[in-house]
Amino acid sequence: MKLATWNVNSLRVRLAHLSDWLNATRVDLLALQELKLTDDKFPKAELEALGYHCYFSGQPTYNGVAILSRMDSIGAALEVSCGNPLFEDEQKRLIRARFEGLDFISAYFPNGQALDSDKYTYKLRWIDALHDHLQQLRESPACKALVLAGDFNIAPEDIDTHDPAKWAGQILCSAAERERFQRLVALGLVDSFRAFEQAPKSFSWWDYRELGFRRNAGLRIDHILVDERLRSTLSGSLIDKGPRKLEKPSDHAPVVTELAWPA
């Protein structure tokens, strides 16, 4: 089974890229972020025609998350919930879909903007509330296994940045953010990309400016954390740079993790 996450930076603009990518990869579950459209504009019919069930939570202009599940493999969700019951939030950043034996979450973590910004305070509070929510969820008997996929807006370690000196202590790399990433892992999750040997300078986001992609001046901020109860089934993980090379790309590349599961 292939799990994936992709910040598409406007689903309206990226629909053709997404459709081509789904046809090429046929991933089983996909977490999408930054839809930047309202639910009435979600291209449900187009994606269903490709063979995917769609669950989504959008708003005008900003944010917006979705989960796609392949009809002919994992099938439809048993239940879906949007947002965090422990955190009032007008911003649409979280959606969870339950499947047989697996709770799959698409998360769009706040960016934070700058360490002295109110947005940074919001980011830390948002993550703390997510932690508490996931702790409760993961310990509930109905949750057999948890996968947290999305744009975390956190580069967990220096090797996840193209220039550790430049990024030291900066937004996305601050000690408080990295500590929170580790707290999420400590819930009993595995950073699936790092469960495998990877090429140095592997990133999932590159700035549109400064020829970021051509210079590979990027960050690894998109992650798929897999329940350690599924650790033995992990069979691979990669960042697919293909879509980032197209005309008018998203600034993020999709991340894919493969499981030999269900057995």
Added chain:
DNA sequence: ATGGCCATAGTGTATGGA
């Protein structure tokens, strides 16, 4: 050269992204 790009809303130019 400490900024460069892109999407949105919407028709000027601001905000947000990371």
